[in-house]
Amino acid sequence: MTDSAFEKLLAENPWPETKGLIAWDYTLGGYGRDMIDTIIRDKKPRFMLEIGCFLCSSSRRWLSVDPELKLVGVDPWSDHLIEQVQRYVGRPKLTREYPNMEDQKRFASDVERQGPFPTALANMRGFEDRFVPYRGLSPDALYELKGKGFEPELIYIDANKQAVDLDVCHELWPNAQITGDDWHWSRSKGFPMRDIVYAFAEKHGFNVKAEHATWILER
Numbered sequence: 001m002t003d004s005a006f007e008k009l010l011a012e013n014p015w016p017e018t019k020g021l022i023a024w025d026y027t028l029g030g031y032g033r034d035m036i037d038t039i040i041r042d043k044k045p046r047f048m049l050e051i052g053c054f055l056c057s058s059s060r061r062w063l064s065v066d067p068e069l070k071l072v073g074v075d076p077w078s079d080h081l082i083e084q085v086q087r088y089v090g091r092p093k094l095t096r097e098y099p100n101m102e103d104q105k106r107f108a109s110d111v112e113r114q115g116p117f118p119t120a121l122a123n124m125r126g127f128e129d130r131f132v133p134y135r136g137l138s139p140d141a142l143y144e145l146k147g148k149g150f151e152p153e154l155i156y157i158d159a160n161k162q163a164v165d166l167d168v169c170h171e172l173w174p175n176a177q178i179t180g181d182d183w184h185w186s187r188s189k190g191f192p193m194r195d196i197v198y199a200f201a202e203k204h205g206f207n208v209k210a211e212h213a214t215w216i217l218e219r
């Protein structure tokens with residue numbers, strides 16, 4: 001992967017206008033992300049792929065760890081996220097983050113008024129030359145990125161809890177380290193992500209390391 005291939009991707013996937021927009025650095029992810037910070041710090045991957053970015057709080061985090069890191073984020077950023085965010089108002093997770101109900105309502109109405117995609121990119125200000133917002137769905141978007149010469153060394157999966165995300169990442173980028181979120185999701189639903197990650201690890205000979213919501217695959 002070359003810097004010029006990344007620059008081409010950036011040019012083909014322009015950011016929306018974010019001037020005057022309000023950024024909300026709200027994450028849907030769980031704890032344990034310091035394991036990913038450590039990989040970024042120690043292994044110094046130059047290129048990373050994140051599948052499922054939402055408002056880009058995690059994306060912002062990865063790029064803040066290492067000023068040399070460049071990231072492609074895949075997400076449709078569809079308007080369905082507006083309704084999703086509205087459902088969070090009054091729920092414990094959003095209330096922990098924004099205890100004031102007026103803030104929660106403002107959050108939901110800003111996402112609706114500004115749109116999920118511009119709101120996410122407003123949260124990425126300062127990273128204009130290191131983040132490509134790639135609008136699309138995994139796994140199709142992954143094949144497209146491969147075709148454009150994108151070669152991530154580190155992958156973080158935080159999308160729809162699908163085995164196909166891991167399978168296609170490994171098929172396309174066998175040397176990339178695959179990691180992700182949703183390890184804790186959810187006890188009442190039988191921890192579906194754990195089953196997916198364990199089955200994948202067994203099939204391909206990886207060890208699984210997990211803390212809180214975060215999992216990583218290692219040789």
Ligand SMILES: C[S@@+](CC[C@H](N)C(=O)[O-])C[C@H]1O[C@@H](n2cnc3c(N)ncnc32)[C@H](O)[C@@H]1O
Binds near residue numbers: 051055137138158
């Ligand atoms: C849990 S959120 C991501 C949270 C984000 N990483 C953070 O820390 O705040 C899941 C996201 O995955 C996106 N998504 C769902 N299915 C996807 C797919 N097949 N490919 C890419 N993104 C997907 C959704 O649009 C949503 O924004």
